[in-house]
Amino acid sequence: MxxxxxxxxxxxxxxxxxxxxxxxxxxxxxxxxxxxxxxxxxxxxxxxxxxxxxxxxxxxxxxxxxxxxxxxxxxxxxxxxxxxxxxxxxxxxxxxxxxxxxxxxxxxxxxxxxxxxxxxxxxxxxxxxxxxxxxxxxxxxxxxxSDVVYKLRNKIASQAKYKLVNKDTGEPLKVVEHIGCHYSKMFPSKGVGGAEYPYVLTGMIEAWGGEIVDYPERRHCCGFGFRQYLVQANRGYSISNTHKKFESMAPFKPDMIITNCPGCPYFLDRWQYVIKEMEGKTYGENGEGIPVFTYEEVAGLVLGYDPWYLGMQMHQTAVEPLLDKIGIKYNKEEKYLL
Amino acid sequence: MNREILIIGGGPAGLECANSLISLGYKVFIVEKSAEPGGHLRKWDRLFPYGASASETLEKLLQQSNKALFFYETEVKSIKKSDGVFIATLSDETQLHVGSIVVATGFSLFPAAKKEEYGYGIYNGVITNADLEDAFKTGKKEFFKANRVGFVHCVGSRDEKVCNRHCSKVCCVTAVKQACEFKDLNPEAEVYCFYMDLRMFGRGYEDLYLKAQNKYGIRFIRGRVSEVAEDVDGCLVLKAEDTLTSRPLKVTLDLLVLMSGISKNPDNDEIALMLGIDTDEDGFLSLCEPNLNNNKTQVEGVFLTGSVTGPKTLPETLNEARAAALAVHKYLSR
The missing domain is CATH 1.20.1050.140 (Glutathione S-transferase Yfyf (Class Pi); Chain A, domain 2)
Incomplete structure (x- = not known):
């Protein structure tokens, strides 16, 4: 490339x-x-x-x-x-x-x-x-x-407590970025970086120490797709799309996923659990899933906020392996206390 | 009568027009923007549909036009007309006084990177028809190791999104020619052509298309490519639709060749303004009588030839160049 x-x-x-x-x-x-x-x-x-x-x-x-x-x-x-x-x-x-x-x-x-x-x-x-x-x-x-956070990414980086780096190897984390379809696919000039290779999340990840993964189904829908999920009879399409994306990104061994859409993190996060239940398959390391974050959550982690204050106990796919990989301090006992 | 003619552009149209005018006894000046004559023909290896050598073809055109006076790496800065004589000032400040002007500035290849979804300039295995032709010509062997090859027709042609509604006319047969040549160099390769229509209008084109299927086993898939990406091994993953079976498809390839179409010469607006002629909506120069006379402009003494007025094959271009020479002769003999 x-x-x-x-x-x-x-x-x-x-x-x-x-x-x-x-x-x-x-x-x-x-x-x-x-x-x-x-x-x-x-x-x-x-x-x-x-x-x-x-x-x-x-x-x-x-x-x-x-x-x-x-x-x-x-x-x-x-x-x-x-x-x-x-x-x-x-x-x-x-x-x-x-x-x-x-x-x-x-x-x-x-x-x-x-x-x-x-x-x-x-x-x-x-x-x-x-x-x-x-x-x-x-x-x-x-x-x-996400445009605003992109604009402020270097200011956030200047206050960062953590970097998106593997604390043991010093290597940048491999991050999959997923852009919501309605961000720039309809009007490419209105999105940072256009529609085919959006830069809005890539810019954040680069500024905060990570490395972006470009995989074949990068542009594909997360699986929400409105009528794919909202119409109950179509939900098979929803999980099929999510499945397609994970099969495509898995060979790149991503550490995490960052998104800028309301539905995308939800479906990429929750359907991993369903795929595991249906097929017994997980896509992360050691039988774990690949944790999925909003860009605000990633900004919060980088700035040193407590993961439970950021609501990460609400994620279906456990975030702890990634927190450990970065070296973010958290208290297991407090996970569900907030 | 001023028997000196200025031809702007030293590609096949300009050269052949010069040949005809020289045979008719005229003195010809050719102003060429680049350092060498021949235009796109110089960069090509073989010509459709019979595989003639492009360099030998160019050599023949040059042998005949060597009596013309060439100005290389030169552009026309301004043109004035006074008492029926055109006074052209060149970028090296030379002034030419000529009786007629022929515009033969040709076309530009559509910049394939504009079709961002195909990844030209991003993914290493994505090249253009011009890149492949250069590889044939210079023997770049690494390209021919590819065992899975795709050709995408109509890149920047018949595409309103890139403001090119027109058909480039030559890409279908060029893709078939290049696909066959690729198979000659790597018989093991699986070759796919993704097309909208196959416009095999010229003599010998249909035969070449049949040969591509029967002899070479090239697979023709009717459908446009939607996107290209790289997998973890660096191979290209291409998504398309097969509109004959109404199914989406995905193939993994080692090499993807984009058939960049014929776009207007970016200098057309400037040339048109300088000469007082028009451009059409598609940006090519405008003819005032396209059915009766495909060289004539609304300015007396200014003629057009070749693909400056739209996509053309080489034989069409050469015929038009000869017609332009006769039009000049008729104008100056009036």
Whole structure:
């Protein structure tokens, strides 16, 4: 592999990411799946890096789950999104950052649609006014929260307590990055590094001492794929996709997986248990699974947060072997006490 | 009457046009951007469909055009027209006063790295048709050790995503030719061609396609490649769809050859502006009477020839070059 070829592509897909003054919107499902990730994001940017990130309790779902499940009309979902933008406008912010990949993809798609069909934007403004008496400005900058962490990766590295390095061998950990499909596959120019070779997570891993694994099914869906899982009869497709990815990455012997999507870490984590139950097969070292993390969790580990404070007891695939490999201190007895 | 002609571009079209004009008694200047004449033909090894040597073909074209005055590594900076005479200033400050101008600046090969999903420039086993032709020409043996080889047709052709809606016309038969040549060098190799349509329009093309199947056992799969990656051994893993069986497929290969298509010459806009002629939506130079006269522009005395107006085979290019010479002759004899 020629890394310079990738670097050339990365240089062509850079987007402007402000560091500060964001209106932050949470995901519908992440707080259930990985409960500390969003809290940790706000803690890192606000307390560690003294940045201004505002959120409001009035924020609702963006409608993305329904939109990608084909159960909501496009104009309805646009009006929901228009309301989120109105909340941002009322709070006095111009930079909008979404925790959820599907929300980010949806916002990007809607802003692009309005750009090409301004009459539709006018119609949505009218709908919003009639239903809520709200008005909105479009965000000047739209970012996914992983874009912001990518932007801040070196500042995080400068405060790091641990590196993504095997403490016994000194070798960088081999990390699989999995990018949510709605991050840049629809609009490559809106993602750091584009759609084919995204750099957003790779940049973090490099900055924090690890090494990225490029494996054949890198671009493949995690197995969530909305209707693959939401429609019960399709769940065989869901686990088949996850299985395909693990079979493909296994020969590279990855130490861990990092993701930037709400569904991906959940499915990559949970289906490993199911595959083990069904086939008796595991993909990590010593009969263990490959631990799966959100990028906020990895940032938290690097910064020295307690793994149980980061909610890692909620993971299906045990994280302890990886914590031991890095040399992260933790108390086994406290795993379920928080 | 000014009997001096400027030809911009020293590829096959420019050379053959010069040959014809010299035979008609004209003095010809050829301005060539690169250090040598011949254009893409210089880089090719063998020509479809009969396997003629590209270097011998070029040699013949050059033997006949040696009476032309060549300006290498030179570009035309500006052109003015005064009293029916064109005054061309070259990048070396030479001024030429000519009665007519023929634009034969050809095409550029589509940059395959733009199709990021194929991994050209990233995965070592991914090369282009031009790279393979260079390997045939220079005998780069390491390529021919590959036992599993794929050819991807229409790379940068018939592809709206890269703003090339047109068919490049020559890639189908070039892929078949190169696949057969590869099998000659490595008979054990398994060779796959991934195609959209096989456009075997020329004489001898269909025969070559049949030979590829019957004699060489090359497998033709109708379907586009979706993505390429490397496995842990450094082999290429290619995903595609077989649209005849309506099934996705995945194959592991040692070498993947991307058939880069014919794209407009990136200098076309500048040339068009300088000469006061138009470009079409696809970026190739515009003809004012494409059915009746495929050399004529809207500027009197300025003619076009070869693939500067769109993809063409070599024989088509040479015929068009001769036609351009006659058009110049007719214009100057009016």
């Amino acid at each position: 020629n890394i310079n070829g990738k670097k050339k592509i990365w240089s062509e897909y850079q987007k402007e990411i402000p560091e500060d003054h964001y209106f932050y919107v949470r995901s519908c499902i992440r707080q259930n799946f990985f409960p500390a990730s969003e809290k940790l994001f706000l803690e890192i940017v606000r307390e560690r890096l003294s940045l201004d990130f505002f959120e409001t309790e009035h924020h609702t779902t963006c409608g993305g789950i329904a939109y990608h499940s084909d159960t909501i009309p496009q104009e309805t979902v646009m009006t929901i999104v228009a309301r989120q933008f109105a909340l941002m406008t009322e709070a006095g912010y111009k930079n909008y950052v979404a925790s959820c990949i599907t929300s980010f993809g949806l916002y990007t798609e809607i802003l692009d649609t309005w750009h090409h069909f301004p009459e539709l934007e006018s119609k949505i403004r009218d709908y919003l006014w009639k239903t809520t008496k709200r008005e909105f400005q479009k965000p000047e900058y739209l970012a996914h929260a």
